[in-house]
Amino acid sequence: MDTPQPLYSAESVRELDRQAMAALGIPSIQxxxxxxRAAFDRLLARWPDIGRxxxxxxxxxxxxxxxxxxxxxxxxxIPVTVFACTNPERLKGDARAAHDYACREGVRIVTALTQMGSADGDTLSVDALLGTGFSGPLRPPVAHAIERIRKSRGPVLAVDIPSxxxxxxxxxxQAVCADMTVTFIGRKLGLYCGRGPALCGEVVFAGLxxxxxxxxxxxxxxxxxxxxxIKRLPPRPADSFKNQFGHILIVGGDSGFGGAALMAAQSSARAGAGLVSLATRPGHLGAALTRCPEVMAHPVVSGQELEPLLIGPDVIAVGPGLGRSPWSEQLLARVGRTGSPLVVDADALNILAQGRVLxxxxxxxxxLTPHVGEAARLLGCDTVEVCADLxxxxxxVQHKFSGVVILKGAGTLIAHDGGVDxxxxxxxxxxxxxxxxxxxGIVAALIGQHLPLVEAARLAVWLHGEAGNRAxxxxxxxxxxxxxxxxIRRLVD
Structure with a gap:
């Protein structure tokens, strides 16, 4: 099993820069x-026939x-033009030395965007405007340059990070949307979460x-x-029997939302759970038996009727289609008093955020498996604040509720006592x-098959996403x- 990739802050990468120069014994310009050179080589490899x-x-x-x-x-x-966003006379240090290098090679350098010429499909734009030191609002001429890059019809290469x-x-x-980002020294977290996956294109790492x-x-x-x-499940012994692989109970499916609870039960079964039960509104039983007869579906009209179903399961997943009715709150309150490991999702999280239950x-x-909106409610803030630093x-959320938190997104984050993955x-x-x-359902099934919570969360997120890619x-x-x-069934083995 390979080790995970470390993702760094901008300040940590600057420290890596400093230590790298000391370790290599080279000046910063080198x-x-x-x-x-690394970025240019990748440029040629991806777009060998680029015109300008x-x-x-x-x-x-x-x-x-x-x-x-x-x-x-x-x-x-290769015909090349540089737009100097900062007047070259004001450049200092390595930036000035690199500018002079370009001048010695005969590069055309302009200081007005109108002098750049057209940016048609045969023209590649290289974004080397801001780098990792960016913060605060964009101002002209950088904002104008970014807008021009966004409107270009050719490919875009971002240097280290899209501006x-x-x-x-x-x-x-407002940011550059690149087809490829070549990043240096250390991988930056922002490339892989939030807007990063949508703006970076292919991310290429150059360790230099x-x-x-x-x-x-x-x-x-x-x-x-x-x-x-990511740690996988071990092979099953030849003499395996169903009780070794977890009995999962799915609790949810208020009126009009029965499909959510049933899909959670199906995914739990397909992810390898030995037994799967479903506690839902009576009106959903017929659909459950028709759709997936392997699931043991039980009609539940109150928290009191749920009580005997909580004794047998090894893991309980609550929330899919749960709704926010008095019925929903009763069921969550009963589930919360059990000693079984829990997976809490959807409206169970919204009820939890209201503070009346648990x-x-x-x-x-x-x-806990919130998306951005549910995380905002759990924290008592809005989604803008959550997205500002996922x-x-x-x-x-993990600090407030303990356990393991899966914050879902293009870059899904898993928070636990040991840090964030x-x-x-x-x-x-x-x-x-x-x-x-x-x-x-997948998370619950993996916990039922004896993976620790953090390992179950990692494998479930990967398996879920990879199944989506295949499908x-x-x-x-x-x-x-x-x-x-x-x-899910094919990938879980």
Whole structure:
């Protein structure tokens, strides 16, 4: 099993820069030239037949990388023009040295966007405007340059990070939308969460020859897990029997929402649970038996009727289709008093946020699975605040409620006592109803198969997203949650 990838803050990467130069015994301009070379090589590999290059350079080290790229393009006789967002006379240090290098190679440098010429489909734009030091509102001429890049018809390469994207949080207002981002020294968290996945395109990492011991001295913000670094379920013994693999109870499905609870039960069964029970409104029993007769469906009209069903299960998942009625609150209150591990989702989270049921409860044996809106309600804030720093928001929910928190998104964050993990899995086609219900069932099934909560959360998020990717092979639009069920079964082994 591979180790996860560390993701760093902008300040931590600057520290890596400093330590790398000391370890390599080279001046900073040499590291800048390595960065420019790495980006240019990737540019040529991706777009070998590009006709022209337009480079947009800021006044800092990110702009210096851009000047190096322009110089290398001139050496290859590729027509190249640089827009100097900062007057070259005001450049200092390495940025000035890189500018002078570009000048020696005969690069055309202009200081007005009107002098750049057209940006047609044969013109590649290189974004080297802001880098990781960006914060606050954009001002002219940077804002105008970003808008021009966004309107260009050709491909876009971002140097280190798309300008306008926050390297620490992944939040963004006006920002460059790149086809490829070549990032250096350390992977930045903002590339992989929030708006990052939508703005970065393909992310390519260039370590620039930094020795491994340098990384040991700098603490990352997050650990990013991929398929090779996530613990899987062990093979089943030849003499296995169903009671060894967990009895899961799904609680939910108020009137009009029966499908959500049933999909959670189906995904739990497909993810390998030995037994699956469903406690739902009586009106949903016929559909449950027809759709999935393997699920033991029970009619429940009150919290009192739920009570005997809470004795047998190893794991209880509550929330899919639960609603917010008095019936819903009764069921959640009863579930919350059990000693079984819990998976809490959807309206169970919304009821929890209201504070009338399970007020002030913190548990080490539950997994909460909010999306951004539910996380905002749990924290008593709005979604803008949550999205401004998703990592901090996930950690805040975990601090308030304990256990494990899965904050769902393009870069799903898993907060636990040991820190925060990130998993990029899935696709935009999964933005449809019922997908979260499947995840709830998968998490419960994996806990029932004896994975610790954190490991169950990691594997469930990856498995859910990868099943979505496989199911989307025929197209993302129109992808239904139930399309993932066959793939969940194939991937869980």
């Amino acid at each position: 590291l800048m030239k390595r960065a420019g 290059i337009q480079v947009y350079c800021g006044g800092g080290n990110n702009g210096g990388d851009g000047y190096v790229i322009a110089a290398l393009a001139a050496q290859k006789n 306008g994207l926050d390297a620490d949080t992944g939040s963004a207002g 020859g930094v020795p491994e011991p340098v990384y040991d001295a700098v603490r990352p913000l997050v650990q990013r897990y991929g398929s090779a670094s 007020a002030g409860v913190k548990r080490d044996d539950w997994v 990592r901090a928001s996930a950690a805040a 990130l998993i990029n899995s899935g696709n935009p086609g999964m933005a449809s109803g019922g997908m979260g219900d499947l995840l709830t 989307a092979a025929d197209g993302q639009r129109g992808l239904l949650a139930t399309d993932l069920l066959p793939w």
